[in-house]
Amino acid sequence: MTATKGLEGIIAAQTQISSIIDDTLTYVGYGIDDLAENASFEEVVYLLWHKRLPSADELAELKQQLEEHAEIPQGVIDHFKTYPIDKVHPMAALRTAISLLGLYDDKAEDMSPEENYKKAIKLQAKVATVVTAFARIRKGQEPVAPKKGLSYAANFLYMLSGEEPADIAEEAFNKALVLHADHELNASTFTARVCVATLSDMYSGVTAAIGALKGPLHGGANEAVMNMLMEIGDEEKVEPYIREKLANKEKIMGFGHRVYRKGDPRAKHLREMSKKLTALRGEEKWYNMSEKIESIVTGEKNLPPNVDFYSASVYHSLDIDHDIFTPIFAVSRFSGWIAHILEQYENNRLIRPRAEYVGPGMQKYVPINER
Ligand SMILES: CC(=O)SCCNC(=O)CCNC(=O)[C@H](O)C(C)(C)COP(=O)(O)OP(=O)(O)OC[C@H]1O[C@@H](n2cnc3c(N)ncnc32)[C@H](O)[C@@H]1OP(=O)(O)O
Numbered sequence: 001m002t003a004t005k006g007l008e009g010i011i012a013a014q015t016q017i018s019s020i021i022d023d024t025l026t027y028v029g030y031g032i033d034d035l036a037e038n039a040s041f042e043e044v045v046y047l048l049w050h051k052r053l054p055s056a057d058e059l060a061e062l063k064q065q066l067e068e069h070a071e072i073p074q075g076v077i078d079h080f081k082t083y084p085i086d087k088v089h090p091m092a093a094l095r096t097a098i099s100l101l102g103l104y105d106d107k108a109e110d111m112s113p114e115e116n117y118k119k120a121i122k123l124q125a126k127v128a129t130v131v132t133a134f135a136r137i138r139k140g141q142e143p144v145a146p147k148k149g150l151s152y153a154a155n156f157l158y159m160l161s162g163e164e165p166a167d168i169a170e171e172a173f174n175k176a177l178v179l180h181a182d183h184e185l186n187a188s189t190f191t192a193r194v195c196v197a198t199l200s201d202m203y204s205g206v207t208a209a210i211g212a213l214k215g216p217l218h219g220g221a222n223e224a225v226m227n228m229l230m231e232i233g234d235e236e237k238v239e240p241y242i243r244e245k246l247a248n249k250e251k252i253m254g255f256g257h258r259v260y261r262k263g264d265p266r267a268k269h270l271r272e273m274s275k276k277l278t279a280l281r282g283e284e285k286w287y288n289m290s291e292k293i294e295s296i297v298t299g300e301k302n303l304p305p306n307v308d309f310y311s312a313s314v315y316h317s318l319d320i321d322h323d324i325f326t327p328i329f330a331v332s333r334f335s336g337w338i339a340h341i342l343e344q345y346e347n348n349r350l351i352r353p354r355a356e357y358v359g360p361g362m363q364k365y366v367p368i369n370e371r
């Protein structure tokens, strides 16, 4: 038995939800470029969960269900107020709050397909409210209640700022949600599947996945990219900063990918949005710096940017706090995690690989007073 480090290249599950073949990403067979240009996030949620696009009535029903379940229990809000809130990372707060939500759901342990689908709706509906409520409470602001009649994207931005977003902001945010919704067997989705393959409940599955997404090698990279841009500060400093990092063999956040070789197909959409939104704000420097970083890293290391690289300047341009970037990734990826959890339940087998043992050979126990 020989271990494959990081399980690279191992096929660990079958799925009908999304695929990456020859650097092309599809959700249920629909190309990501097509969806990014045309689909609403709610349509993508339906597509991932039902493995087909909704009719107009089905989409209206899903939107209505998401609106109906968007409120969160007062207990979750009160709980936020008990933390040392200025020291808590929003991903840690989200991880705890989603687990806490499970305690308010008297059907949390009901594993019937009907109740699992209801939990899917509840979780997708509430996660946006949880993230935005936390983002406000830690600044001493009251949470803004979800508003019916808005799209999922617009409602998120509304609950975050208290104001309905301009069309261009809603459009950009919707596209970002579509682009982040699913990605085959990435680390957090795999985590969710491993968790629920023990027949644990959906709250446990998404809570585990949040923990996996949080790390800077995965979803946490978008915040790390913005921290890097802020640290560099201006365009002239890009070249020495990046070259020094590369010379020291340090990683540049937002570059590289386990699966893509020629490039992440989502990055070009985010690059385009970053260019447009930074220009609109008169803050082109974030885009210009990002472009310069891309040309150096691609030139030196042949490493293209991934989804996290340009999303940083997009979210910054939408006036979003930098540590809310990864929770936004989670809000979108809930749709993918839930789709994979439902698929795992449908055809379950415990996920339990083996390890290659590389420790000492058989040893004899030595009593403590003889060690
Ligand atoms: C949504 C997402 O999760 S997308 C990924 C988000 N994460 C990041 O952006 C963090 C930066 N990137 C990375 O750390 C990696 O590219 C990962 C984690 C995404 C992929 O990791 P792996 O497939 O394990 O690749 P690995 O880390 O082994 O890299 C292979 C080689 O490329 C180099 N490399 C990979 N990514 C980078 C990077 N961002 N900057 C500099 N060098 C890099 C490695 O140092 C290594 O070089 P070596 O062969 O000379 O030692």
Ligand SMILES: O=C([O-])CC(=O)C(=O)O
Binding pocket: 182, 183, 185, 186, 187, 218, 258, 259, 306, 307
């Ligand atoms: O697939 C991966 O390894 C990481 C990624 O890009 C994602 O989860 O969107």
